[in-house]
Amino acid sequence: xxxxxxxxxVRHCNVVKTMQFxxxxxxxxxxxxxxxxxxxxxxxxxxDYGLFLSDEDPRKGIWLEAGRTLDYYMLRNGDILEYKKKQxxxxxxxxxxxxxxxxxxxxxxxxxxxxxxxxRIGITNYEEYSLIQETIEEKKEEGTGTLKKxxxxxxxxxxxxxxxxxLHTDDDLNWLDHSRTFREQGVDENETLLLRRKFxxxxxxxxxxxxxxxxxxxxxxxxxILNGSHPVSFEKACEFGGFQAQIQFGPHVEHKHKPxxxx
Numbered sequence: 001x002x003x004x005x006x007x008x009x010v011r012h013c014n015v016v017k018t019m020q021f022x023x024x025x026x027x028x029x030x031x032x033x034x035x036x037x038x039x040x041x042x043x044x045x046x047x048d049y050g051l052f053l054s055d056e057d058p059r060k061g062i063w064l065e066a067g068r069t070l071d072y073y074m075l076r077n078g079d080i081l082e083y084k085k086k087q088x089x090x091x092x093x094x095x096x097x098x099x100x101x102x103x104x105x106x107x108x109x110x111x112x113x114x115x116x117x118x119x120r121i122g123i124t125n126y127e128e129y130s131l132i133q134e135t136i137e138e139k140k141e142e143g144t145g146t147l148k149k150x151x152x153x154x155x156x157x158x159x160x161x162x163x164x165x166x167l168h169t170d171d172d173l174n175w176l177d178h179s180r181t182f183r184e185q186g187v188d189e190n191e192t193l194l195l196r197r198k199f200x201x202x203x204x205x206x207x208x209x210x211x212x213x214x215x216x217x218x219x220x221x222x223x224x225i226l227n228g229s230h231p232v233s234f235e236k237a238c239e240f241g242g243f244q245a246q247i248q249f250g251p252h253v254e255h256k257h258k259p260x261x262x263x
């Protein structure tokens with residue numbers, strides 16, 4: 001069988017070496033050979049590195065699967081493969097405003113990465129969560145979720161019907177596809193993704209002893225009511241408003257919380 005001549009670019013130092021492989025060589029073995037023969041590639045843990053076939057369109061670049069052979073990808077003599085680290089940092093924002101940076105595997109799908117992301121944050125029911133890629137407009141419009149002086153409750157059923165007519169639902173959000181990678185969906189590593197609960201299978205999946213889960217669930221429910229995603233009756237709005245006032249301002253203090261304090 002004719003050997004396949006490939007240009008291997010060690011990305012972190014931009015060293016390019018021309019190497020020959022049998023087309024039937026597994027990608028895993030090709031990586032091993034590269035580390036053995038190229039001194040610049042002998043850094044870090046071997047399991048953290050892989051071969052990447054780039055494209056002019058960043059979304060179309062692909063990571064070669066370790067168990068596949070080189071001929072599976074129909075490579076030709078002279079093609080360039082990048083030998084580089086698969087791990088990359090990704091900023092994840094919670095609904096409470098906190099941001100965490102998690103190291104993720106760029107070659108894995110969103111569905112696979114959610115297991116890692118949720119476990120690092122402390123969420124056990126990862127299958128109910130998903131990630132949202134926010135647009136500039138959404139970032140400008142997002143609120144703080146607190147009681148403001150210019151916020152008023154709906155006063156009648158007519159206003160409630162108008163709200164329902166222009167209801168903003170989860171279907172309007174830019175949810176990432178669980179079957180595709182961040183790269184395939186144009187997610188840059190400098191972006192901040194929003195982690196949000198998408199599926200509500202059962203309340204039994206919520207651990208009442210887990211403060212992380214309870215806080216995220218509370219913040220999401222609160223924001224959905226305030227932005228109109230979850231319409232409620234006037235009576236319920238008053239009840240929830242009372243709960244929020246207690247959470248935000250604490251117990252009633254007569255000399256401080258006078259009439260007009262929330263207007």
